Ligand SMILES: [Zn+2]
């Protein structure tokens with residue numbers, strides 16, 4: 001039986017492993033398949049596929065779209081076991097533009113507050129080959145600490161960058177319903193990422209009505225109780241139950257979210273369900 005880790009990040013977004021390194025690590029972890037689900041981009045998929053052929057790992061193309069509902073950031077996973085509509089890649093590009101715009105808006109507000117920061121200083125904080133679009137508030141917070149404006153990242157978020165902070169702003173973002181629609185229309189399978197961390201099952205049920213095909217019941221940030229609850233909810237609505245480690249690499253030797261392969265599903269079963277949902 002092949003095990004699949006259906007939630008991983010590479011350097012194409014904010015992961016620390018290149019697509020090739022991730023595939024190599026998947027092989028070492030004894031996985032049969034891995035889904036590449038970078039934030040708002042599929043840029044790492046082709047390289048992962050090539051490496052997958054070399055190491056005998058099946059690669060499932062995917063994405064994790066950030067959307068906004070009721071002031072909460074909601075992540076929608078999309079899986080593309082078949083063809084992906086080309087227009088979809090352009091839509092993802094527009095989402096990354098929004099992130100860039102947001103950084104500019106924050107720096108503008110900080111300037112008005114008498115704290116001038118240059119975009120170059122922020123970009124200098126990005127790690128690895130992570131693209132500009134994945135530079136955001138944590139990087140701005142680091143610059144604020146460097147400059148002695150605040151003494152910690154937490155303080156930077158509390159006073160300036162977090163919700164209610166003096167430089168907080170959010171450009172218009174897509175809703176989770178829109179993300180679900182984008183994925184479905186592009187030939188993909190929309191799955192709600194880590195439903196347990198939103199603390200709002202009404203919202204989860206609403207999104208099920210909004211066209212979700214699956215729930216990510218197994219995630220390192222879920223308690224065993226949450227896993228059971230979302231398994232049951234998925235069964236009740238005839239949805240696919242998925243899982244993944246949300247692997248980002250290790251920071252200071254500690255895996256962020258979970259180690260690769262720490263949450264998996266049976267590949268054959270999930271593929272059969274994917275095929276069923278796409279046929280609908
Ligand atoms: Zn997420």
Ligand SMILES: [Zn+2]
Nearest residue numbers: 007009064246
């Ligand atoms: Zn993730």
